[in-house]
Amino acid sequence: MRSRLLAVVTALSAAALAAMFTLTIGSPAHAAAGFTVANGRLYDANGTEFVMRGISHAHTWYASQTRAFADIKATGANTVRVVLSGGRWQPANGASDVANVISLCRANRLICVLENHDTTGYGEQSGSVPLSTAVDYWISLRNVLAGQERYVIINIGNEPVGNNAVSPTWTQATTTAIQRMRDAGFDHTLMVDAPNWGQDWRFEMRDNAASVFAADPDRNTVFSIHMYGVFDTAAEITDYLGRFRTANLPIVVGEFGHNHSDGNPDEDTIMSYTQANRIGYIGWSWSGNGGGVEYLDMVTNFDPNQRTSWGTRIIDGANGIRSTSREATVFGSGPTGSPTTGPTQSPTAQPTTPPPARGCTAAYRVIGQWPGGFQAEVTVTAGSAAIGSWSVGWTWANGQRINQSWNTTLTTSGSAVTARNVTYNGALGAGASATFGFLASWTGSNTAPTPSCTAS
Template structure:
């Protein structure tokens, strides 16, 4: 009998939870949660596809950054704010301006307070209760923006000390915000620096959701080194889906100092489950995690390998993002594609790169960007993207003919028909200098991994325009990530080819690139390098 009563009790609990999650508590003034899904103000399912931007440290970059983020096809931006406890205060006027710019770019704005990061473990971090006081102080900026803004109470609001306090503190923060009159969908981050390795958020999410009088709370997990296997990612996300509790991946990257997250599974699983994700972060990272920058120096034309993966890769932003319907014209979503771009023309052709230009497309709601493809028969391969009507494609082989074409896309995710094609024949190889010098150093090393920095100096009499540097490892090292160059490996031989902004090396000039590699046992420095086939000295 005891077992039977337990089963009945479980069934009743499940029924209560379903009643809590199926129907929003009130008419939709903005985003709501229904049946475990995030719904926009029109009642349509909304799946976040976006990027984090560190506004509080780079306020002068925000205007252009939001335009560039929108050009990737993103439908959401998560914006870092400060309560003034650890960094410069973002006051109501500043927040009003941020929201206005999000709306101008037809982005949903997730606003978060960063001062809570690592509370009770990180020096200076503040509590969720303090974050609530900040939200109350800027409530004038938030009022009436429920269709466009999601309120993320505090970033990673507990470290690895005292994290069991997360549950009650989160409930208290939610009820305090509701009592103050906030009608927004509320997002809550997990403890354990956002990664919830102790499963505090996972196991208490139902009670936290039930504590919201409006039943309008979304949970956010940050996936870095804790989530380094497909099994861990799938188990965590599926538990929320099964319980009909809304979950998004609020931060993640393709590498981290605490381990190597399985980003391919994060992309694939969020897409298959139709869950949101927000990549960390657009640009400006420091403190040893610069590899998490999606673009270099806030320059949208300089995608890093992580940016390329997140934006243009399988299940990435460009392929899966759909604009929130609150920004659609009329009563339904925009389904009108842009006109086809003009046939591209080529200039600046070298042995490894070419610049393509084309005339602009037109669209009823505006063109958000262009996709360049390499055409071979009936097969197309992504070759780059641009927010403007020109781009430089790199990584080409010498003395080879390529065929390129362009598509336009709009903010709703519609894609034009293909432009005409252009054939580009690259120059002969051998663009290396008469002499070159390579400086290779291990910038940092840890068990099983290391960071390498490489500098190429042109000591010859002719400029280098496009290059490939090669060396052979002696101890089986491999590269997992690079910046400033695109790396490929065949056996023990590593090939590093310039990206757009490192291709030119003037006489007496130099360029540098870096990488994250792995080693086992011995990590000796290579002693022989070739640049475009020419041997280099080592410095």
């Protein structure tokens, strides 16, 4: 995380929104012992898809705050991103300390994303080091990290390029770093941060991610975008993340906040879009921020009983950690929040009174709107009886056009829209809800429709 961004970024131009790679990525080329990437998704060692819902912890500056691991787990998080230093900050986090960090992660059933913070702002900030030095650090920890592939993801270097031009470029340096890690025997999933203080406003990571991924002999690299002031509109967020999804390239929001010195990030869209599209996110950060960004603390003074507004938002707000996180299955149980057995068998005797009629309601709301486009979601709620499927319909009043949708099978005929459930969200218990969303265009007016819902 950076406290000040030295460039002002305006809305995306039409040219920046055009010209994106298309790549189909199949199974990983190397069967790793731990996490793997396939078809743009991250899978744990049991082959179960894993979506990060995590919190960053500034361990290198607060090494004594080991209770933070348990407190972060108590939020429902399935991941902790741990800040480490190879020497830019003293004392460096050596082998014994990193081994203890991994032990704390595993004891608290958290996937451990270990990141080297020494690279932050390279080429612009004094004291920062290139990715090659970060790789040297990881190689020095090879004996500690070997055998931990099921529990550890290595974030090679935090925000490894500032806003100045550097040589080698981000693309060249990142490709070389990945290949050096593989040559040194690392089979872990690797995470690589974007340039421009992690926010990629020049789109170097976005436009070169396909070639960087292909250069990994294991095909086991995840890309990390940090979303602060550059990502202050829904259009910027959905366009950036959507391009990675379209290209089947693995992307996570490796840092984000609710506010920042360089602008006001749209955390609502970040959280809703990542949830709808099964994209991981990691919020910055648990506690200990300074330099004018103390508002990014989730708790004050590492005390979980002193929750901040940001902590409340990301942990218990809409699409927050507690309601969306599922624990990695490598810890010996199924995803938290899901039943471990199927529903109990229905009684064989017929009921003496007829069951209540199946029904549902649909509520429409706009998540974000910008000139010419908007994002909306519809929440379907079952009535007093369980339902097996649902269909929602409405008619546009102003010629709106849907461009992309998720969590639904959606068809249009002129101004009429029909949205039906998909396989995993049709069956709802009495009073239970499912949500689907979409991106659409509009001109002139954007009158909200009144949807109807039918169930069976």
